[in-house]
Amino acid sequence: MSNGHKPVLLDEVIEALNIRADGFYIDATFGRGGHSREIIKRLGPKGRLLAFDKDPDAVMSAGHDLVQDDRFEIIKGSFTMLMQHVKRHEVEAQVAGVLFDFGVSSPQLDDAQRGFSFRFAAPLDMRMNPTEGQSVAEWLNTASESDIANVIYEYGEERASRRIAKAIVNARIEDPVTTTTQLAELVRQVAPSRKHDIHPATKTFQALRIFINRELDEIKEVLPQAVDVLCPGGRLAAISFHSLEDRIVKRFMRDEATPKQYPSELPIMPDNDSVRLKLVGKKIRAGKEELTQNPRARSATLRVAERR
Ligand SMILES: C[S@@+](CC[C@H](N)C(=O)[O-])C[C@H]1O[C@@H](n2cnc3c(N)ncnc32)[C@H](O)[C@@H]1O
Known part of the structure; x- marks a missing residue:
């Protein structure tokens, strides 16, 4: 990097x-x-x-x-x-x-518009090539709860993966999850971090990024x-x-x-x-x-x- x-x-x-x-x-x-x-x-x-x-x-x-x-x-x-x-x-x-x-x-992490980081409010995209395939938002709003949980567990090694997936699926009934800040806040609510210097959504963002880019x-x-x-x-x-x-x-x-x-x-x-x-x-x-x-x-x- x-x-x-x-x-x-x-x-x-x-x-x-x-x-x-x-x-x-x-x-x-x-x-x-x-x-x-x-x-x-x-x-x-x-x-x-x-x-x-x-x-x-x-x-x-x-x-x-x-x-x-x-x-x-x-x-x-x-x-x-x-x-x-x-x-x-x-x-x-x-x-x-x-x-x-x-x-x-x-540059990918620091460009707010790419949606890789919970540090900036942006559309939840995370594709390295934004002209190909689905964005994270598109996937998160159609995937099954178990698929979301498995991705967050497998690629993020996140122990709260099931709780996070449930929160996403519940939230999207009312309001699709389309922004970085929405996702970060959802994760923070159901899986607050025990370490002060690490944002609770770090592993979830890593997992979704790895998955969406294969x-x-x-x-x-x-x-x-x-x-x-x-x-x-x-x-x-x-x-x-x-x-x-x-x-x-x-x-x-x-x-x-x-x-x-x-x-x-x-x-x-x-x-x-x-x-x-x-x-x-x-x-x-x-x-x-x-x-x-x-x-x-x-x-x-x-x-x-x-x-x-
Ligand atoms: C860590 S950066 C490389 C930094 C580079 N060595 C430099 O000195 O600037 C990784 C780059 O690889 C690209 N990349 C990641 N996976 C790729 C893939 N499967 N095929 C092509 N490019 C990929 C990303 O888009 C990103 O620009």
Whole structure:
């Protein structure tokens, strides 16, 4: 996540990607291009950077310097189209590095109109691409009580999920839930927070955002594609912002770095050819200096692996 000036774990990401001047790189979550700009600085005339973002505002922010650079291309769309675009560039199994910086960007959170935050009164939208699919308000006013409860529990790890879902369904009989403030107030009434510094609706907002953008499903979909496109020695770097994302990345990397085991009664040796990744170091967290400048970096975890 960029704080408008410096993207999260910037030095660590650049070191992790081990950039080759003539390499083909992918920034799957362009945001405001903080990481992309540092990557492209390190590329020579033959290097390439392909970026993705599903948020039209993020794509628009790329600016002349990048858009007019022949080495750069940005795709407005989901990073799950990664393989399709790598095939178009004819660089399958030749990509030198793929970066993911998952979740929402600071500009998305700070733009009141996008409806991501209970800090601002706004229509309850939360779509990263507001031109596609349903908004949170549309979904909340038609979904069943049990579906709402399950989403809030699964993606928000919110223990009061059933109470919150009931309150939403009761409230919408009279008055559809269409704004951030309406939802925040409903949650506060039925599930007040015990911690003073955390708003009671934090987990509910996180859950609805993850659900409406299919965030975890898309991460699961794209990680195998990223490994498919990397060349031997190519690097995969992924930054997560909460434990649900990090668990997916951690398990995926561990599975790809472990030989497939067969039941011990079968006379088959562990399959070393199935090992596609080597883990590079342990998980990386932001240091003190970065945290002072950008407190949002406190929840960031970077994991790095190398294609074998
Ligand atoms: C944390 S920000 C990235 C910040 C960026 N690294 C920078 O330095 O400015 C995440 C970005 O990824 C985008 N994004 C999230 N999920 C996506 C997906 N499935 N496909 C494409 N873009 C996605 C969001 O719209 C957001 O702009």
